[in-house]
Amino acid sequence: MTTDHPGDNQPPAGRPTLKTIAFMTGLGVTTVSRALKDAPEIGPETRRRVQLVARQVGYRPNRAGVRLRTGKTNVISLILDTHEQVGGFVSDMIYGISEKIAETPYHLIVTPYSRTNDAMEPVRYVVETGSADGIILSRTEPNDARVRYLTERGFPFITHGRTSLAQPHPFHDFDNAAYARIAVARLAAAGRRRIALLAPPANLSYGHHTRAGFQQALADHDLREAPFGAVNNDDSIDKVKMAALDLMRGPQRPDGIISTAGAATFALVAAIEEAGLRLGRDIDIVSKQSFRLLQLFRPELNVVNEDIRLAGQELAKGVMGAIAGRDVASLQSLVVPDRVIAGTGG
Numbered sequence: 001m002t003t004d005h006p007g008d009n010q011p012p013a014g015r016p017t018l019k020t021i022a023f024m025t026g027l028g029v030t031t032v033s034r035a036l037k038d039a040p041e042i043g044p045e046t047r048r049r050v051q052l053v054a055r056q057v058g059y060r061p062n063r064a065g066v067r068l069r070t071g072k073t074n075v076i077s078l079i080l081d082t083h084e085q086v087g088g089f090v091s092d093m094i095y096g097i098s099e100k101i102a103e104t105p106y107h108l109i110v111t112p113y114s115r116t117n118d119a120m121e122p123v124r125y126v127v128e129t130g131s132a133d134g135i136i137l138s139r140t141e142p143n144d145a146r147v148r149y150l151t152e153r154g155f156p157f158i159t160h161g162r163t164s165l166a167q168p169h170p171f172h173d174f175d176n177a178a179y180a181r182i183a184v185a186r187l188a189a190a191g192r193r194r195i196a197l198l199a200p201p202a203n204l205s206y207g208h209h210t211r212a213g214f215q216q217a218l219a220d221h222d223l224r225e226a227p228f229g230a231v232n233n234d235d236s237i238d239k240v241k242m243a244a245l246d247l248m249r250g251p252q253r254p255d256g257i258i259s260t261a262g263a264a265t266f267a268l269v270a271a272i273e274e275a276g277l278r279l280g281r282d283i284d285i286v287s288k289q290s291f292r293l294l295q296l297f298r299p300e301l302n303v304v305n306e307d308i309r310l311a312g313q314e315l316a317k318g319v320m321g322a323i324a325g326r327d328v329a330s331l332q333s334l335v336v337p338d339r340v341i342a343g344t345g346g
Contacts, residue, residue, distance in 0.1 A: 005068045016057040024053050037105075051176055067091050074105045077132035078121050081115050081139055089290050089308055093160075095271065096312020097136070106133075107318065115139070120146060127155050134319040140171075156322035158315050158331065161205045170322050170331035172314040174306050176206045177213030181256045183286035184217030186302055186340040188285050192256030196226040196247060198268065200260050201234050210260055226254035233261035238254070240264045244271035248283075255283050262289035269298055286340055300343040307335070 018036075022029045026195045027050065035042045036049035040048075053059075080090065080098065097108055109132065119139075123146045124131050133156065137146055140161030150157045151167050158170040180197070187195055190325055197214050200207035218225060228261040231243035247253065248271055259265045265287040279285065280300030287294055287301060290308040318331040 016059040017055075018059075020057055021050060021053050024057070025050055035064070042237070050152060072133050074107060075109055075132040076101065076134050076136065076182070076316070077111045077126050078108050078110050078127070078136045078302075079113060079138070081110045081113060087313040092290060092308040093138075093312040093315070096278065096309040096314075097316040100138075100313045101311070101317035101320070104320065106270045110141060110149040115283050118151065123149060127153060130302040131289065133226055134323045136315050136319055139181065141203055142205050142208055143206075156319060158322060160207075160311060160315055163205060166209075168332070170318045170328060172311055172318060172333045174206070174311070175334055175336040176200075176209040177216075179288060179304055180213030180258060180268075181220075182208050182337060182340055183302075183304065184214060184221060186286050186342070187222060187256035187258070187284055190220040190256070192223075192224045192284055194224050194252065194254045195256045195258065196228045196309075198228055198257065198259045198264055199232055199238065200218075201232050206260075207232075226252045233259070235263045235264075237263065237267045241267040241271045243263045248275035248277060249270060257283065259285060259287035262291060263285055265289075265294055265301065266297065269301075280343060284343070295343065296339070298343075302343045303341045304339075305339050305341070306337075 001074070007097055016030050018029045021027075021032045021036075025032065027035075027046070031042065031046070032050050034273070035047045036054060036148055038047060069155050078094070094108070094110070098213075101108060110187065111122045111126060113119060113164060122133065126135055127150070131147075135150065135155065135157040137144075137157060138160040138162045140147070140163055142164040144163045144165070146168075147157070147159060147163050147165060147169055151165075151169060160172060162171050163169070163175050174280070184195060195218065197210070199210055199214075202208070202211070216223075217223075226247065231240055233240075244257075244267060255266055259268055265285060267286060268287075270277060271282055277283055279298055285301055287305050289303050290306050292305065294303050308342075322330045
């Protein structure tokens with residue numbers, strides 16, 4: 001006969017199990033199991049006590065057993081481009097995701113892929129093998145085939161960035177059109193008239209948004225664009241520097257630059273100084289940053305902060321909400337920047 005009481009007077013040896021927690025709390029295994037799942041029929045004090053003991057003894061659910069019983073893996077897959085910089089952006093995103101799922105049954109795995117290969121391959125792998133309960137996507141495109149695929153199959157996911165697809169889906173995004181507008185306004189206020197944009201890749205959604213905001217703001221302030229050429233913020237630091245150096249020495253030299261990546265801004269500053277120009281006097285830069293180092297590097301830089309750790313937290317909340325079947329509209333968030341932190345030279 002099955003009972004809701006611990007079967008032994010001695011704690012089980014080896015890896016902590018539900019029976020370990022039951023022994024230490026004096027509760028039944030079934031009660032412990034329900035408390036760990038935040039079951040509403042278990043009182044809040046009991047849930048807190050069980051979860052505290054579970055953390056203290058290092059209890060981890062047996063994933064194979066969970067999957068057999070529930071069909072769930074308790075895994076979230078972050079599908080990550082291997083060309084992304086591990087420092088700063090990616091590490092902050094992973095930290096934010098991990099921070100949000102730390103008190104849940106979920107675990108994070110990183111599923112890498114190369115942008116030179118088929119971006120659908122890792123998505124198909126996760127879906128077809130059932131190796132995760134939900135997916136977090138980055139480098140979102142306006143007409144993203146991965147989003148269509150996951151939507152058609154009803155597989156829980158969230159994107160870092162928006163799409164132009166008719167079917168709504170969970171996302172978290174930074175308003176890059178708004179960023180471009182306030183950056184142009186800052187340069188216009190400083191008396192700059194010829195503005196260059198170091199843009200994101202044109203195939204990505206945030207590239208479209210940045211370019212649209214930039215063009216609108218140029219028209220609003222009656223400014224001219226100094227074309228940057230084919231280079232974008234995905235290119236190597238050396239390539240960005242060489243393109244910027246050519247621009248600084250050319251006939252259409254800008255007196256203002258908007259950078260969409262903090263790392264690339266180091267290359268822009270190096271090119272400006274190598275060309276014999278002075279930041280904050282001959283030319284101003286407004287740059288996004290996620291690691292808050294740029295004004296320590298050059299106080300003359302104007303910056304707009306993008307909180308990537310917050311993005312990770314929102315993505316984790318959103319994908320867990322998608323797994324739980326929450327309404328899509330409640331799983332969409334947009335951070336709108338509202339100010340530029342002025343440099344000392346502006």
